[in-house]
Amino acid sequence: MTKIKLLIVLISLFTLNGYTQVEKIFDKINKTDNDSIKSDLCNELCVYYVNSDIDSSEYYCNLSLKYSKKANSKTGIARAYNNLAIIYREKADYNKAFEFNFKALKIREKINDIEGVSNSYAGLGECYLLLGKNDSALYYHGKRVEFLKNAKNKVLLADAYRSLGIVYRNIEDYKNAIKNLLNAAKVSEEINDSTQMAYAYNSIGIVYRRMTEYEKALEYLFKSLKIKEKTNNLRGVAKSYQNIGNVYMKMEENEKAMKYYKLDYGICVDLKDSLGIAHELVNLGVIYSNINKIEKAIQNYKQALEIFDNIGNEKDKIVLYINLADDLNDINKLDESIKYAKLALDLSKKYSSLYQKKEAYLLLYSGFGKKGEYLKSLNCYKKYVTLNDSINELRRNLEVEELLTKYETEKKEQTIKQQEIEIAKEKAENEKNELIIKNTRIVIIAISLGVLLLLIVLFFVIRSYRQKQKNIELKSTIKGQEEERNKIAKELHDNIGSRLAGTSNILKNISKEYPNIEILKKLEKEMSNSYQDIRFASHRLSNYSEFDKNLYEGINEFISSVKHIVNIESDIDKKVIPETLKNDIKESIYRIIQELIINTIKHANATKIDLIINSEEQKILIKVSDNGIGFDYKKVNKGLGLTSIKQRLKYHKGNININSSNQKGTSVSIELPII
Numbered sequence: 304m305t306k307i308k309l310l311i312v313l314i315s316l317f318t319l320n321g322y323t324q325v326e327k328i329f330d331k332i333n334k335t336d337n338d339s340i341k342s343d344l345c346n347e348l349c350v351y352y353v354n355s356d357i358d359s360s361e362y363y364c365n366l367s368l369k370y371s372k373k374a375n376s377k378t379g380i381a382r383a384y385n386n387l388a389i390i391y392r393e394k395a396d397y398n399k400a401f402e403f404n405f406k407a408l409k410i411r412e413k414i415n416d417i418e419g420v421s422n423s424y425a426g427l428g429e430c431y432l433l434l435g436k437n438d439s440a441l442y443y444h445g446k447r448v449e450f451l452k453n454a455k456n457k458v459l460l461a462d463a464y465r466s467l468g469i470v471y472r473n474i475e476d477y478k479n480a481i482k483n484l485l486n487a488a489k490v491s492e493e494i495n496d497s498t499q500m501a502y503a504y505n506s507i508g509i510v511y512r513r514m515t516e517y518e519k520a521l522e523y524l525f526k527s528l529k530i531k532e533k534t535n536n537l538r539g540v541a542k543s544y545q546n547i548g549n550v551y552m553k554m555e556e557n558e559k560a561m562k563y564y565k566l567d568y569g570i571c572v573d574l575k576d577s578l579g580i581a582h583e584l585v586n587l588g589v590i591y592s593n594i595n596k597i598e599k600a601i602q603n604y605k606q607a608l609e610i611f612d613n614i615g616n617e618k619d620k621i622v623l624y625i626n627l628a629d630d631l632n633d634i635n636k637l638d639e640s641i642k643y644a645k646l647a648l649d650l651s652k653k654y655s656s657l658y659q660k661k662e663a664y665l666l667l668y669s670g671f672g673k674k675g676e677y678l679k680s681l682n683c684y685k686k687y688v689t690l691n692d693s694i695n696e697l698r699r700n701l702e703v704e705e706l707l708t709k710y711e712t713e714k715k716e717q718t719i720k721q722q723e724i725e726i727a728k729e730k731a732e733n734e735k736n737e738l739i740i741k742n743t744r745i746v747i748i749a750i751s752l753g754v755l756l757l758l759i760v761l762f763f764v765i766r767s768y769r770q771k772q773k774n775i776e777l778k779s780t781i782k783g784q785e786e787e788r789n790k791i792a793k794e795l796h797d798n799i800g801s802r803l804a805g806t807s808n809i810l811k812n813i814s815k816e817y818p819n820i821e822i823l824k825k826l827e828k829e830m831s832n833s834y835q836d837i838r839f840a841s842h843r844l845s846n847y848s849e850f851d852k853n854l855y856e857g858i859n860e861f862i863s864s865v866k867h868i869v870n871i872e873s874d875i876d877k878k879v880i881p882e883t884l885k886n887d888i889k890e891s892i893y894r895i896i897q898e899l900i901i902n903t904i905k906h907a908n909a910t911k912i913d914l915i916i917n918s919e920e921q922k923i924l925i926k927v928s929d930n931g932i933g934f935d936y937k938k939v940n941k942g943l944g945l946t947s948i949k950q951r952l953k954y955h956k957g958n959i960n961i962n963s964s965n966q967k968g969t970s971v972s973i974e975l976p977i978i
């Protein structure tokens with residue numbers, strides 16, 4: 304109770320000091336008629352309130368904008384637009400944040416405000432990062448780095464490298480994160496900027512912590528701490544204590560973690576930093592939870608919650624609510640645990656925080672399950688699984704985007720190098736021609752013919768190169784599809800399948816205890832059916848023994864797996880398929896047949912499918928026909944299934960012919976060279 308009172312007194316003192324500062328600014332505003340000065344003072348109020356009262360911050364920002372317009376100050380107008388962008392970003396109104404960021408950027412580019420342009424690029428990058436659009440976030444932070452390189456502004460360049468490194472850290476690309484953060488440290492050392500140097504070392508330490516390389520993490524964090532202590536940067540020292548504590552907590556050295564958290568807490572109290580106090584109460588709560596002092600942990604969390612309420616900090620409440628719900632669940636205070644989990648869920652929806660949303664559903668699943676409210680528990684578990692799958696899908700998409708970006712970058716670099724070579728050659732030839740022109744026209748004609756011949760050769764070389772590049776792209780696409788199929792298949796079988804099986808067993812046991820509850824039987828049956836569907840989907844997506852066994856057996860095995868769905872008549876002569884067939888051709892034949900049959904099952908409403916495989920003059924001939932409803936080929940020409948088939952045929956120089964009409968079935972004929 305004494306600690307709570309102490310915190311309240313500290314917060315009150317901070318508030319009173321704040322009001323003294325605000326009153327001084329108001330006094331200056333009332334004493335001046337200069338609109339530029341009024342704009343600057345209102346901007347101070349905007350910055351003062353941004354972390355505690357966002358609406359007041361917006362109000363004073365608009366006043367600053369008004370006075371800047373009256374004074375016709377382009378710099379002031381751009382600054383106000385930039386601050387409005389930050390305010391709307393905090394409010395999660397990203398459309399308005401983008402609008403004001405671009406307005407600020409346009410003005411700053413016109414007046415050649417290097418620092419302002421740099422800040423606008425950073426703001427755009429942060430907005431895209433919060434929206435989960437990592438490629439765009441990397442684009443604007445990367446553009447900021449290139450802009451500052453050209454401007455030769457090393458002070459801002461160090462910060463730009465650090466910001467780019469943090470973006471890479473947030474998307475878990477730790478290699479590029481370390482690379483950019485080391486660049487930040489190098490530039491800071493060159494200009495002897497100890498502040499930026501400390502920031503860079505601190506960020507490097509955080510990356511190594513996430514990589515679980517804890518000794519390296521501590522090495523860089525202590526480097527950062529040493530610089531901050533030398534420059535008497537108390538807030539920086541406090542942050543270093545917190546980060547060092549975080550590493551020790553990950554290493555499960557709870558006593559050391561608590562030591563540094565308490566050191567951070569002490570500085571925050573001295574600085575009357577209410578937000579810092581709240582953060583350290585949360586961190587200490589986690590340590591208490593780790594050492595099974597749950598009641599002490601809950602007490603800390605509730606003190607932190609009181610501070611967050613007083614300063615109007617909603618975002619940080621999400622993690623706090625989750626911690627409270629988790630610890631209350633552990634000591635079986637289920638109603639209170641569910642209450643905080645629901646509060647966490649509401650805020651995570653508001654701020655589009657998928658990870659916290661997922662954790663909230665998991666806690667609700669556990670809480671309702673312990674209370675015996677199984678339907679609510681099951682519903683929350685389904686939402687948890689769906690969210691988890693969405694997060695995994697986002698990660699997979701990010702990996703693909705990064706690979707594509709890397710490929711395109713390398714391709715552009717190769718093109719630029721080629722162009723530079725050609726320009727250099729052309730320049731040399733021109734200089735040579737100028738000398739030859741002075742002597743004789745005959746020599747000019749000879750050299751011209753030589754240049755023409757060289758261009759013809761270059762034309763054929765470039766054309767050959769482009770064709771090879773297309774083949775490499777096709778091969779990479781096909782390989783990527785197979786790898787993605789295997790990833791999804793493994794996820795379905797090992798993760799979701801096992802969960803469904805486990806849940807099915809739970810429901811089966813419950814239905815035995817309560818045999819008169821019909822809905823439990825239905826749920827158990829539906830869960831079992833879902834598990835079988837998952838197994839079929841997993842089998843369909845995965846490789847069949849890496850295509851190193853007999854293709855004939857592989858095709859027949861697949862047909863057997865789907866015969867319970869539709870009648871399939873196959874005519875395949877085992878001798879038609881050579882044993883020496885290359886693995887990539889075997890793989891493509893199998894996938895094409897699989898894709899055609901699955902598409903027919905899904906879309907054609909057919910009762911019969913005929914599959915015929917023959918060979919002719921170093922070609923495999925495949926024909927798949929059905930008695931289904933047919934389709935309009937032009938309308939579905941770009942469907943995912945047909946696209947995959949066409950990519951494989953293009954790679955192997957094969958052909959496809961499709962005949963289909965409404966209610967008269969479909970026939971697909973394929974020729975595939977096997978040389």
